[in-house]
Amino acid sequence: MATNFREPTARAAGIAPIVVSTSPAASAVGAKLLAVILTMTATFTCTAQDSPARPNILLILADDLGYGDVGFNGATDIRTPTLDQLAADGIVFTSAYVVHPFCGPSRMALLSGRYPYEFGAPFNLPDDSSGQYRDQGISPDETLISTVLQDAGYRTGVMGKWHLGQQPEFHPNRRGFEDYFGFLGGGILYFGPYKANNEKGNVWDYKRFPEHNGADVTSLTESDYMTDVLSGEGVRFINGASRSERPFFLFMSYNAPHTVLAAKEEDMAQFSNLQGKRRIYAGMVHALDRGINSLVDALKASGQYDNTLIVFFSDNGGRADQGASNLPLRGGKGDTYEGGYRTPMFFHWPGVVQAGQRYDHPVTALDFYPTLARLAEADIPTAKHLDGKDIWEAVLAGENAREGELIYTVRHQSSSTDVGARKDQWKICHKNEKWQLFNLHEDIGETNDLSAKYPERLKQMVAEVEQLCQAHTRPLWFDNANQAEQWKSNRLPYFDGTFSLRTDP
Helix, strand or coil, X not given: CHHHCEXXXXXXXXXXXXXXXXXXHHHHHHHHHHHHHHHHHCCCCCCCCCCCCCCEEEEEEECCCCCCCCHHHCCCCCCCHHHHHHHHCCEEEEEEECCCCCHHHHHHHHHHCCCHHHHCCCCCCCCCCCHHHCCCXXXXXXXXXXXXXXXXXXXXEEEEECCCXXXXXXXXXXXXXXXXXXXCCCCCCCCCCCECCCCCCCCCHHHEXXXXXXXXXXXXXXXXXXXXXXXXXHHHHHHHHCCCCCCEEEEEECCCCCCCCCXXXXXXXXXXCCCHHHHHHHHHHHHHHHHHHHHXXXXXXXXXXXXXXXXXXXXXXXXXXXXXXXXCCCCCCCCCXXXXXXXXXXXXXXXXXXXXXXXXXXXXXXXXXXXXXXXXXXXXXXXXXXCCCCCHHHHHHCCCCCCCCEEEEEEECCCCXXXXXXXXXXXXXXECCEEEEEECCCCCCCCCCCCCCCHHHHHHHHHHHHHHXXXXXXXXXXXXXXXXXXXXHCCCCCHHHHCCCCCCC
């Protein structure tokens, strides 16, 4: 298959989407649910005159947060009271997935609604100072969900990490966000001081000034903590939106608790029973929870809480070597085991999303694009390719939105390719050049390989992933020069070997 790998252009070529049909029965259920939703909407504590018909959307994305590091997923040593209350008052997704087990491709998939492998983005964008790939980013021809919502009349803002390209044509203000405060690269130090880009030569992305709508923010001091700064900017946006008749879409793109680990002393003091990196990490998660509480308070104070859909999740799994825990899942950031790309997630919307619910069926971050567009009554461009689907009605009904459908991830290593794919309760994983099969309903920790017991099921799922990989294109960039050389010298991706169905230990 390697010889059939598609050649992308700088502006990604269109690839046919995975088409999913909706049955007449599902449509009938949807019609009934729509009637229920309209009835429930009429019972909001806010009147129709007080609240717009379309919801505000608050999308909160953590960075490298472990699956087991929030209370609503079972954490006992890290307290997340705000997140836990929102989760308890909404729907917790126990089988939610992002598209990739690390930051850049995951975020590109979220905003584009497409697998990043289809438009040449299986790797993180490199540091802005690193050679020939510095001018790359997600194609301006790829319409992001932010543009769709902005075109539908939404007031749009993003606070925090971008990681979709650093040149002007990729800037958030040109990709559907009218208000941007944050950093264009893969992260930033939590405490300053920060520097101008050309101060004494090239400056590491993490040490650069943050910016607000293209202008450097030079007012932060060494005592300012970035998670708190971003939360404050989110509050500013919410307060401003309350003075507008337009609904809003706010993307809180936190970098916490991504490395380089750093926490405020008062936050770490909440976890005196913990030691080392776990204690620092816990303090960072606590600051994230505290910041989200300030957003909730702002929504309530401005009368926007009842008509705001809040979505919370992480861009990939956590790093155990940096204090995170993905238990009870196997693996972590970078893995195609569950711990790499299965994420803690909930939906919260008073009066519409019933409290105390669990949704155990698999969903993917690709589904946000069409689902949010539907709720916003927004028009998706006719030529727009999407790999996700509108899951809203199925979620409210507690039905499997993706019954019999496969979702997957691919990670190219230095000399091989790792794959993870799930269909209903079944999961296949290609790791260390062999395939495994797991029943996640019975074995969430992926400890019991069933490939020998169900060889035909394994074969069918592997063949399905192989077919999907035919839509992949060659990478437009690599996150470092060594990776680019390995890709060339090892003749990657070695799909012929990847899909050879070796299952022996």
